[in-house]
Amino acid sequence: MLEFHHNDHNGKTRTIRAKSTDLRTIEISLRKKLNKEFLHDDWCNFFTTISCSVPTCNVCKIMHVPFHFDIEVHNSAIKITNVVAPKKYVYCYGKSKECREMSRGRKMNPNSAKFISLVMEMSEDDAKVWIRNNNKSSFYKENHASSDAYRESQSRSLEWFKKKYGDAIGLKKFEELIQKQNHSRSLDGYIEKYGIAGGERHQTYRMQKDTMSYAGFRNRNPEMPPAELRKLWMQRSKSVGLTRERFVEKHGIEKYLNCMKTRLAGRTTVSKWSLSLIEKIKEILGDAPHTEIRYGLKNELCIHDIENRRSYYYDLYVGMPTRKLIIEFNGRKFHADPRLTENRDEWKNPFNHGLSWDDSFAYDKTKLDLAAKLGYEILVVWDFESADLILNKAKEFIHGK
Helix, strand or coil, X not given: CEEEEEECCCCCEEEEEECCCCHHHHHHHHHXXXXXXXXXXXXXXXXXXXXXXXXXXXXXXXXXXXXXXXXXXXXXXXXXXXXXXXXXXXCCCCCCHHHHHHCCCCCCCCCCHHHHHHHCCCCHHHHHHHHHHHCCCCCCHHHCCCHXXXXXXXXXXXXXXXXHHCHHHHHHHHHHHHHHHHHHCCHHHHHHXXXXXXXXXXXXXXXCCCCCCHHHHHHHXXXXXXXXXXXXHHHHHHHHCCCHHHHHHHXXXXXXXXXXXXXHCCCCCCCHHHHHHHHHHHHHHCCCCCCEEEECCCCCEEEEXXXXXXXXXXXXXXXXXXXXXXXXXXCCCCCCCXXXXXXXXHCCECCECCXXXXXXXXXXXXXXXXXXXXXXXXXXXXXXXXXXXXHHHHXXXXXXX
């Protein structure tokens, strides 16, 4: 029977006995039993008394890091000889204030060059080389052939689960994930995590969709000084906010555009006047070769201006083998007619009284310029023009080139 003698945090001498002679088994058993007696700081004090130093974080240089110890056996007595950090990252995982501030209140990303440079005490350039040579994690982009392959590896969709586990098990695991996510965002889930009062408060914030606003932060932290609160809010918003750039990087430009189209669908209206003319223009189109025709509510051509973060809808789009045609049907009440030279200040959009003639004209010009820049040919017709005139213009526009 092997024995380990030590003083606990109250100074009393205690003895731990081990039946096994395997050093690794003894260490695990010893750790479990000592864990019942010591908190982390007490561990550090204990190791100091037996002349063993505990590694400190390479980032903050203050907090002790997770560790394990080496042991020896002499004449049935167990002796701890050395304390080492078990991982290659000598990091306290944000336990100190300095580390939390450096990582914006969260654990630092262990796949980043900045993190590696700090914990491994090397330059960021050397850290990038180290990551390429040592990091085989699927979370590291460089380990994937393309950005699409990286995004697919990070997805937790039903297809991902089926591909990894097979149809039956994949479906089951996917449903378990959805249930877990739904529970974590439910009142019961919040109560489990924050208690009754805190859970009800978080549920209220969630239902009001006020979890990321400054007002929401202020309500959750009423005692925090305003300057500190605003700093915390800005750090949090910057770290987790799903900006356009992050969305495109994570999901790709096509998914971003589709999401924008879905979000904006239904926000436009289609006049009966334009629809009646479009039906007649379709007759004019006749047998002319065309690959696509789009018009009507929720079926209009949408072009998203990535630079200005706006989406524009066009009344009628006709795709032809060598041409892309757009016809815009403008009503003088709703669009700024450039031929109007007098009393422009009195012009008001009936749906938006705050929209001036200049604003409306600038919006339409930007919309048409964007389409023209992308190779679309554009015809604009007005509601004060006769139907015959509009149809003749459309006929020349479609067949005249």
